[in-house]
């Protein structure tokens with residue numbers, strides 16, 4: 001990420017310590033993760049000890065210091081989802097994407113994570129992709145879901161290709 005981009009984010013949110021989380025959220029949204037040099041830059045620009053910036057960046061599960069894929073997939077393994085078949089959903093997800101939780105696909109399209117409860121137990125098993133909830137998930141729905149995202153990416157690429 002360009003340092004001027006981070007500077008703009010800091011300007012937008014203000015150089016107050018209370019704006020740190022908002023700044024990290026904006027950086028993460030732009031990059032899909034928090035590059036280490038961006039954390040150093042934020043610490044210096046805001047005059048906050050680097051250790052405090054790292055503490056914030058590692059405290060919240062939403063933040064990642066590792067590059068993430070274009071789409072974030074969260075599979076809930078909380079009790080309610082577990083008893084309704086979440087482990088089967090997760091294995092199918094792993095098989096389809098050929099990755100394990102906390103990994104990113106080679107084409108950088110998907111990152112897979114597991115969580116313990118997404119607060120929508122009645123809809124379980126739940127999968128969230130890019131903040132969109134998909135309830136009553138089944139093994140066959142996993143296949144459809146992944147294919148629809150790949151198709152969407154194909155269309156996006158075609159459109160970009162036509163523009164050039």
Ligand code: FES
Pocket residue numbers: 076077078079080081082116117118119120121122124126
């Ligand atoms: S256990 Fe999955 S949403 Fe609560």
